[in-house]
Structure formats: structure tokens, C-alpha cells
Amino acid sequence: ALAAVHEVVAAGWNIQYGARCVSTTDIPLQAGCSSSSAFCVAWVQVLARLSGVSLTRIEVAQMAHRAEVVHFGSPGGTMDHVTSALGGILRIGPGMWDVQRLDNTAGASDHIWVLADSGQPKDTLGHLRRCKDDRLSLLEKLGGTWDGTPTSPLSETEQVLLAATKTTRDAEIWAAREWATADAESLGKRMQEHHDALRDGLLLSTPRLEAMRKAALEAGAFGFKLVGSGGGGTGVAWASDQTTAKAVAKAMVDAGAVKTWIIDQPNGFPGASVVA
Structure with missing residues (x-):
């Protein structure tokens, strides 16, 4: 959560308000279900709301990836962040932010x-x-x-x-x-x-x-x-x-x-x- 604050401030966001935030989930943690990425995506959207910043869904994913992966120099792709931000059934790649929707098909x-x-x-x-x-x-x-x-x-x-x-x-x-x-x-x-x-x-x-x-x-x-x-x-x-x-x-x-x-x-x- 703090890494995301660092990243959005570095990007020039001005967090104008404080808020009491509670995170709950039914997703099993540390189990391959993108729980940390989903949290980062949700948290970036909260920070954007508090900062008066309007983002596209892919921009939300990009900032969440920066906060969770790039900030720490960790290994990890973009799939979890993109899926959490965009929803649906997606094909991601070959580029980091290339997205093709596969839903609404038979x-x-x-x-x-x-x-x-x-x-x-x-x-x-x-x-x-x-x-x-x-x-x-x-x-x-x-x-x-x-x-x-x-x-x-x-x-x-x-x-x-x-x-x-x-x-x-x-x-x-x-x-x-x-x-x-x-x-x-x-x-x-x-x-x-x-x-x-x-x-x-x-x-x-x-x-x-x-x-x-x-x-x-x-x-x-x-x-x-x-x-x-x-x-x-x-x-x-x-x-x-x-x-x-x-x-x-x-x-x-x-x-x-x-x-x-x-x-x-x-x-x-x-x-x-x-x-x-």
C-alpha cells in the first residue's frame, strides 16, 4: 500500500483527502489467485479518487504493476494486474500491455x-x-x-x-x-x-x-x-x-x-x- 502511495506521488498525483480504508477478500492469500495484485489495483483506484485523477483501466493496471513489481525490482508479469483492472477473459501479450478480449464468444x-x-x-x-x-x-x-x-x-x-x-x-x-x-x-x-x-x-x-x-x-x-x-x-x-x-x-x-x-x-x- 505504501509503495503505491510513493509511486502515485512520484507521478505527480496530489492526494487531497484522507480516508479510512478496510480491505476484505474471499480470495485465498498467497495461493496463485492474484490476491496481492487485486489489492493493488483496488488501492490505486482509491488513491486516484482521493487525488482527483481519472485513469483508463489499462492505466490503473500499469500503476498497480509499478507499485507491486517495478517498485521492488521483483520478477512478475502484468497479467494479474491487467485482468483485475479490466475483468473478463483476456489474452495478454505478446507485448506487456497488449490485450485481446476472448469473452462474449461461444x-x-x-x-x-x-x-x-x-x-x-x-x-x-x-x-x-x-x-x-x-x-x-x-x-x-x-x-x-x-x-x-x-x-x-x-x-x-x-x-x-x-x-x-x-x-x-x-x-x-x-x-x-x-x-x-x-x-x-x-x-x-x-x-x-x-x-x-x-x-x-x-x-x-x-x-x-x-x-x-x-x-x-x-x-x-x-x-x-x-x-x-x-x-x-x-x-x-x-x-x-x-x-x-x-x-x-x-x-x-x-x-x-x-x-x-x-x-x-x-x-x-x-x-x-x-x-x-
Whole structure:
């Protein structure tokens, strides 16, 4: 919160009023659900209101990212801030602030998400820093492109990491392209491929998340993947209808999840806003 105040003052904002602010949430903390980013986005909007500053939603996301990531020199992308500010189902990239809306489409948007908390806290910054540093070193060896020829032989660990990185890249490109028209089974398969890459290539899963994944698939989910930086936290399953979603939620609790949420909002939720 204080970092955001520093950043907005540095940007020339004049905070004209004081306020008593209380933050509450149903989102599990330190679990890959963007709780800190959502708070930063909300807090930036409060500071803008107190300063008489008008911002677009993407400007809110940019200031929140500055406060949470840039201010501290931390690893971390822009996805959480953009999603919290804009809402809906988005494709973000390849540029840091490039956004494409995927909601209001048929196909994949018709189904139900089931979020499950493993109850295992995770080292978000540690995982992000490790994954970033390892891949930057590998990318340099590949000449700056993931499809490049290595300048020296890759170790077995580097080969696994390269394969996982390409799988993640290709799964995202395919899903964004096919979101409106692909069948649920195909998209669920891509979820599985992505989860497997995060687990095997980046070592981000845990035995409990794997048990939740197995239970979700056996209960009828199209797919399951860990959420956020992994190493604990949450996973998300994708179901066809309310009946299946409830069965998937129960199965994941039986497998070790401490809580589940059925998200019956196929096009996501609106972005953050000041309502008072």
C-alpha cells in the first residue's frame, strides 16, 4: 500500500483527502489467485479518487504493476494486474500491455470453472525468480529465440526446460486462436499439456495438487491445471455443467483441497471499480 502511495506521488498525483480504508477478500492469500495484485489495483483506484485523477483501466493496471513489481525490482508479469483492472477473459501479450478480449464468444465460454485451494502456502517470488533466471540463461544460450540453435550442448535439465517453455508458448497460442470454436475436450487437453509442462519442466506442482488433479479428471472435468506460480496454492478445473462442477469440487476436497469455489460466470467478472 505504501509503495503505491510513493509511486502515485512520484507521478505527480496530489492526494487531497484522507480516508479510512478496510480491505476484505474471499480470495485465498498467497495461493496463485492474484490476491496481492487485486489489492493493488483496488488501492490505486482509491488513491486516484482521493487525488482527483481519472485513469483508463489499462492505466490503473500499469500503476498497480509499478507499485507491486517495478517498485521492488521483483520478477512478475502484468497479467494479474491487467485482468483485475479490466475483468473478463483476456489474452495478454505478446507485448506487456497488449490485450485481446476472448469473452462474449461461444464454445469455451459456455462452461464452468472450479477453483480449489490446496491449503499449501507457496513461495511466489522464489518460484518466479528461479523460473525467470533459469530461462533467461537458457534463452541467451539459444541466441535470443526459443527456436534458435544452442551455442553449446544443452544439459538434460535445460532440454526439459526448453521443451516445457515451448509447450507453454504453443498451448497459449493455440488456445487463444481456437477459444471461440474448439470443443471442450480439445481445450481441456491443452490445459493438461500446460499443467504437465509446469510440473515436469518447471517443477511447480506438489503431491497434493497432483491428487486434486487426478480426482478432478476422474470426476469428469475436461482439464485441470495449477494456478499462478505453483509450488502450492490453487488449481483450477473445467467442467461442463453445475452437476459435474459439484462432483469435481467434492472430489478435489476429498483429495486434499481445503476449499473450492464454483465459478459460474462464463465470461468472467467485471474489472475493479470504485462504487462509493
